Amino acid sequence: MMTGKAVVVYSEDRELGLQILSKGREISDKLGGELNALVIGAGVTDPEEYIAHGADRVLVVDDPALKRFAAETYKGVALEALKDVDLGILLIGATKRGKELAARVAAALDTGCMTECIGIDVDEEGRLLGQRLTYGGSVISSQVSTKEPHVATIPPRTFKKADPVPREGEISVLDVDIQDQRVKVVESREKARGDAGLAEAPIVVSAGRGFKDKADLRLLEELAEVLGAKIGCSRPIAADLGWMEEWIGISGYKISPKLYIACGISGTIQHAAGIRDAQIIVSVNSEEGANIHEISDYSIVGDVYTVIPALTKALRERIG
Numbered sequence: 001m002m003t004g005k006a007v008v009v010y011s012e013d014r015e016l017g018l019q020i021l022s023k024g025r026e027i028s029d030k031l032g033g034e035l036n037a038l039v040i041g042a043g044v045t046d047p048e049e050y051i052a053h054g055a056d057r058v059l060v061v062d063d064p065a066l067k068r069f070a071a072e073t074y075k076g077v078a079l080e081a082l083k084d085v086d087l088g089i090l091l092i093g094a095t096k097r098g099k100e101l102a103a104r105v106a107a108a109l110d111t112g113c114m115t116e117c118i119g120i121d122v123d124e125e126g127r128l129l130g131q132r133l134t135y136g137g138s139v140i141s142s143q144v145s146t147k148e149p150h151v152a153t154i155p156p157r158t159f160k161k162a163d164p165v166p167r168e169g170e171i172s173v174l175d176v177d178i179q180d181q182r183v184k185v186v187e188s189r190e191k192a193r194g195d196a197g198l199a200e201a202p203i204v205v206s207a208g209r210g211f212k213d214k215a216d217l218r219l220l221e222e223l224a225e226v227l228g229a230k231i232g233c234s235r236p237i238a239a240d241l242g243w244m245e246e247w248i249g250i251s252g253y254k255i256s257p258k259l260y261i262a263c264g265i266s267g268t269i270q271h272a273a274g275i276r277d278a279q280i281i282v283s284v285n286s287e288e289g290a291n292i293h294e295i296s297d298y299s300i301v302g303d304v305y306t307v308i309p310a311l312t313k314a315l316r317e318r319i320g
Ligand SMILES: Cc1cc2nc3c(=O)[nH]c(=O)nc-3n(C[C@H](O)[C@H](O)[C@H](O)COP(=O)(O)OP(=O)(O)OC[C@H]3O[C@@H](n4cnc5c(N)ncnc54)[C@H](O)[C@@H]3O)c2cc1C
Pocket: 207, 208, 209, 210, 211, 233, 234, 235, 236, 237, 247, 248, 249, 250, 251, 252, 253, 263, 264, 265, 266, 267, 268, 270, 271, 274, 284, 285, 286, 287, 290, 302, 303, 304, 305
């Protein structure tokens, strides 16, 4: 149904905001309302980019006081900016900050918040439909938001950014009264990041507890080198053993490579949730009944200590 209400997209991560805009455009066309991009920050650049990616209007709140993200302050700013918008749906990028903001804004609007939707649409009444991973990612549940305005968060790479096209649009620079921050940042430190480019890598090889010693990971490094792959792991390898920084799975990175090779990984639902978008999954596991074989396109039942060197050798001969 054409409600004529606006769809608003916000993310402090510009790339994610543009990805959500492409889906927002589709939904907005169904509702027959405006698609707005909300941009909050200090020294906002190139707001036209949002228009080229589908927005009809960009609501810009640009103030030096907004240089650092503070959930309460940003909430106040977002609510002020949305005051004159006939809001139907608010879509927020599900980054750590976005999630903090979405919950607060939804509560202030006295509505619900569908978190981490991996699919969204609207029904004939203009209500927001969301698909969300449930039970550790083993099930997708379809949910409907029954109270307007509808608020949802969308994880990175859920939707593909549209190609920019020359379009007409409006940029509204808003003069918002920024409330005193109740939280003061006394110090900020750069976080040591172990992200080896896993999220974007076309090929990922990954280690699980089938490896008995950190030094043995060199077998995986050699395989990765031949394939030009990034190296990942299951959670115990990083969180318990500390052999790597980041892991793959429901509480780690969600990846979507063309090829994923799981070595000595059992394939629990928590791990599988992170590789559900991998195009081809290959498993190397000595136990025939291991779950990872069930979810693999190609299963190698064997010992990582013999299979991986053999695989590396064969690939090296083929692809140099
Ligand atoms: C709330 C919560 C969140 C979690 N989030 C994540 C997450 O994001 N990611 C994640 O990975 N886990 C996560 N876990 C942990 C998860 O439940 C599993 O414990 C974990 O994935 C198991 O890691 P693994 O497969 O390396 O080890 P194991 O389950 O111990 O499996 C090791 C596998 O290696 C095989 N093996 C042993 N020796 C060899 C050999 N020589 N050659 C070949 N194969 C061999 C075995 O057959 C076995 O299948 C989470 C758990 C909880 C409770």
